[in-house]
Amino acid sequence: MVKIVLDAGHGGKDPGALANGLKEKDITLALVLKAGAYLTENYQCDVIYTRKEDMYLSPSERARRANEAKADVFCSFHINSAENPSARGFETFRYPKTAGKTAMLQMLVHEKVMNEMKKHHVLNRGMKEENFAVVRETEMPAVLTETLFISNKEDARLLKSESFLDQVACAHAVGIAQAAGAKERTVPAETKTLYRLLTGTFSEREEAEEKAGLLRRAYGWIVHVKEEK
Known part of the structure; x- marks a missing residue:
């Protein structure tokens, strides 16, 4: 089964x-957990988290x-910041x-999220290259995203x-799943429950047929007369 590692930056x-009453470590964790839940529910894959709680891990770890x-x-989730507030x-x-x-992983994730x-009306800052430890030291296709x-x-x-976080997390998940080649989970056909309608018991077949005819004409029901002993 396809293995996908989701990394919530910082912690x-x-x-x-x-800034603005927010902490990057909280948002990245929320995005990762939402993306992981979506992947598990909709794709045949094994989701692994570098962290699922507020804990510190070095990039190398x-x-x-x-x-x-x-x-x-591998996908590492981050939130950007700059001295320029614009x-x-x-x-x-x-x-x-x-x-x-x-490159395919980056393209698919970037496209789905954008x-x-x-x-x-969020600005597309593009697909870039950078010597970040989490994409340098990983041995599999890896991407780091900066969400706003x-x-x-x-x-x-x-x-x-x-x-908004739900939308962004799901978009990440779809791009990651497609890049990893994860198969979508098939939803089993809903089992239909049938109900038998009993209209009565008659001693004469003619009487039963007459009743059945009335139901057919009045309601369009499919009614059969069955002999019981």
């Missing part, structure tokens, strides 16, 4: 970026956990000069919206 003693799990793909938007990163499945971001700027008031407003 514990490292809160990440702080995150990469090591993914490598030990022999994951097929900076905003979404961007993704992969390790410099990587191509093939890694499809949601466009609904909120916590330092921008409009972006922060979106980051405070539960429905």
Whole structure:
């Protein structure tokens, strides 16, 4: 089964970026848990989290956990910040000069998330390359995403919206699943329950047939007369 590692950036003693009443470590964890839940419910895959609670892990520890799990793909979730309060938007990163499945992972995740971001008029900052430890030290296709700027008031407003986080997390999940080749779960056909309608018992077949005829003509029911002994 396909193994997917989701990494919630920062945590514990490292809160990440702080602004507008938000902490990066809290938002990344929320996104990861939402994305993981969506993947588990809709795809045949094994989801592994570097953290599921507020705890500190170094970048190298995150990469090591993914490598030990022999994951097929890795995605690290982050929230951006800048001194310039007007900076905003979404961007993704992969390790410099990587191509093939890694580039495909970045393209699919970026595309799916931006499809949601466009609904909120969020700036597309593009697909980029950077020497981040979590994409450098991982042995599988890996991508790091920066969802909006916590330092921008409009972006922060979106980051405070539960429905927005749901949309972004699901978009991440779909892109990751497609890149990993995870199969969608099939929903079993709903089992229909049939109910038998008893209209009475008659001593004469003619009487029973007459009653059945009335029901057919009046309601269009399919009524059969069955002999019982």
